[in-house]
Amino acid sequence: MHKHHRVLRTVAETPWAITEEKLAEINGFMDRVRAGDLGVEAAARAEFAPAEERPRVRVGSVEIIPVQGVIAQKMNLFSDISGGTSTELLAQQIQRAVDDSQVQTILLDIDSHGGSVFGVLELCDFMLQARAKKRIVALASPYAASAAYWIAASASEIVVAPSGMVGSIGVLMTHTEYTKAFEMQGIKTTIIRAGKYKVETNPYEPLNDDARAHLQAQCDEYYEMFVKGVASGRGVDPRTVRSSFGQGRMVMAAEAKTLGMADRLGTLDSTLGRLLMRGARETGGKSAAATVRDFEAFLRDEGSLSNSEAKRIASLAFKTEPPSETGAAEPAPQTGVDEQETRKALRAYVDQLQK
Numbered sequence: 001m002h003k004h005h006r007v008l009r010t011v012a013e014t015p016w017a018i019t020e021e022k023l024a025e026i027n028g029f030m031d032r033v034r035a036g037d038l039g040v041e042a043a044a045r046a047e048f049a050p051a052e053e054r055p056r057v058r059v060g061s062v063e064i065i066p067v068q069g070v071i072a073q074k075m076n077l078f079s080d081i082s083g084g085t086s087t088e089l090l091a092q093q094i095q096r097a098v099d100d101s102q103v104q105t106i107l108l109d110i111d112s113h114g115g116s117v118f119g120v121l122e123l124c125d126f127m128l129q130a131r132a133k134k135r136i137v138a139l140a141s142p143y144a145a146s147a148a149y150w151i152a153a154s155a156s157e158i159v160v161a162p163s164g165m166v167g168s169i170g171v172l173m174t175h176t177e178y179t180k181a182f183e184m185q186g187i188k189t190t191i192i193r194a195g196k197y198k199v200e201t202n203p204y205e206p207l208n209d210d211a212r213a214h215l216q217a218q219c220d221e222y223y224e225m226f227v228k229g230v231a232s233g234r235g236v237d238p239r240t241v242r243s244s245f246g247q248g249r250m251v252m253a254a255e256a257k258t259l260g261m262a263d264r265l266g267t268l269d270s271t272l273g274r275l276l277m278r279g280a281r282e283t284g285g286k287s288a289a290a291t292v293r294d295f296e297a298f299l300r301d302e303g304s305l306s307n308s309e310a311k312r313i314a315s316l317a318f319k320t321e322p323p324s325e326t327g328a329a330e331p332a333p334q335t336g337v338d339e340q341e342t343r344k345a346l347r348a349y350v351d352q353l354q355k
Helices: 002-013 020-034 040-047 087-099 120-130 147-153 179-184 209-234 238-244 253-259 268-283 286-301 307-318 336-354
Strands: 016-018 057-059 062-068 105-112 114-116 135-145 157-160 165-167 250-252
Touching: 016 020, 016 147, 057 336, 062 087, 062 268, 087 105, 087 120, 105 147, 105 268, 114 147, 120 147, 120 209, 135 147, 135 268, 147 165, 147 209, 157 165, 157 253, 165 253, 209 238, 250 253, 268 336, 286 307, 286 336
Parallel strands: 062 105, 105 135, 135 157, 135 165
Antiparallel strands: 016 114, 057 062, 165 250
């Protein structure tokens, strides 16, 4: 219990930019910790992969950085029980990619229900400066919720998987009182304090009106930071974010694009292909050609495909049609088995690079 005491306190006192169901899951883990469940750490690690274990991955001129699990400023607060993404580590990864001359585009591969508000504002301010130096693309595959959407909104462009969702713009805080539960267990806690408001949100007493108003004021202030951050990143008025960006709800991909919450729909393979081809035009085709050769070799070695089959899948993964009227290259159309085969192969290739 002592090992997780700080985590328990942090969960109880944190303002969250997270979905309700994910916070309920975290609180469920906390309940198991309080109950002395020795299997809680193993269960949590099976659900989330710690950020520190995810290596740097570059596919051609595109740096892929995963943003997954619970978001927090310092992952040592949560890594014992859940892993996730540290805003501080993410900023360092983005900075390394910005400084790398071989990287033309940074692709944030996002699958997160959000997390703590701490550190997100600073990360997003940093990203707004970084995107002026290098293109940053956020891919919601399939979920960029709350703090994760705040981060995505600070990218140069947001892509959402066709079946994905973005949004949940809002902040929540909780207070749990254990008075009756402790009473049934024969436990009584006496608090000795100095300072008018000291430990006013403790779990051993009912939350009074002054304490509730104070927490609500904090919640409102963090919400304003969230709204202004999204508005700045997306180039819209804060009033638009409050009234038209879901009002706390998750928004499905097609509607998100219509509302201006996202720029386009796409998968990992289509987004990678588009970004690689864009990079190829900027470098005379060298970066994309090298990636296609590496991918073909992977398909032959790991997928046991013939040379002709490897070339066919690689061409489907990275081939693009001429630029559209807007000047943006689009992936060549894929259908049926070819599309499924290409997505599976490209995801396996990226997974292999991450090992």
